[in-house]
Amino acid sequence: MLSEFLQKEINNITLSIGDVIIEESTRGVGILYRREHRIDILQDDLYFWEIKWTSGIHGDEFNKSTKISLWEEEQLKLSIILGIIKWQSINGGSFEL
Numbered sequence: 369m370l371s372e373f374l375q376k377e378i379n380n381i382t383l384s385i386g387d388v389i390i391e392e393s394t395r396g397v398g399i400l401y402r403r404e405h406r407i408d409i410l411q412d413d414l415y416f417w418e419i420k421w422t423s424g425i426h427g428d429e430f431n432k433s434t435k436i437s438l439w440e441e442e443q444l445k446l447s448i449i450l451g452i453i454k455w456q457s458i459n460g461g462s463f464e465l
Contacts, residue, residue: 378445383417386458389444392451396421403441415441 389398402418421435439447447453456462 374446374449377449378442381445381448381455382457382459382461383441383444383455384458388456388458389419389448390454391421392454398422398437404438417441417444 383400383403385400385403387400389400390396391398398419398421400417401420404416404418406414406416408414417439419437419439421437444453448455454462
């Protein structure tokens with residue numbers, strides 16, 4: 369179980385389709401493009417984000433080098449809080465402690 373502080377910070381982050389994220393160690397750029405709802409016996413509702421990743425967006429490079437990954441929403445938000453992922457929302461949101 370997450371601490372009350374972390375849970376509050378997680379709840380303050382609203383991810384949207386089209387948000388841009390940057391993985392700090394690789395500088396890979398990702399775009400959130402699909403949110404999936406799944407049901408788990410232990411945790412009830414879980415949400416997952418499909419992310420298209422690339423190392424750079426220049427012309428056709430995005431399509432040639434794109435990789436797709438699936439991240440559980442709470443894990444992604446926690447990575448944003450910890451600074452592993454930088455996040456910029458299409459709605460103007462970002463995260464700073």
